[in-house]
Amino acid sequence: MQDFTLDDLRRVMRVAVGVDDSVDLESDISGLEFIDLGYDSLALLEIISKIEKEYGTAIPEDLVPELSTPGKLAGYVRGRLSGAVAP
Template sequence: MSDSAFTLDDLRRVLLESAGAEEGVDLGEDILDTNFGDLGYESLALLETGGRIERGWNIMLDDADLDDSTTPRALIEAVNTHLTTQTV
């Protein structure tokens, strides 16, 4: 997808592509610090999301990246850490 920073808009798009949206959840709201469980995304949906991020941004996320990232902010930070530490 891109060599630039991974953004909340990127995450929103990937979440919708991989698992859709829970009825009654508006991903357009300020969701940065909302737990994924509260947004309707459980472990299987996050695994799919992680796979799409890996393929789209050409990175490898550790299991801990997904396990420890309980909010969109934490996952975005983990992805951006991988993007900035890649050697070109």
């Protein structure tokens, strides 16, 4: 079984769209909104696309608004990879 941690998400965020110099991704970002971290909806879609390709799991587009924080997104992906979240 493959896991998906907040550190995995941080790496994907850096690779997919980079990081604003004013944002400290190493702090506890789990509850912060992506928009507050400098990632707009287009950037979030890039991050999701990278996750889907790298981890081989789909994230339905209609769920994207609900996955508005790194903690929610990481938890969803972790659930998909463990089979706890239905496709």
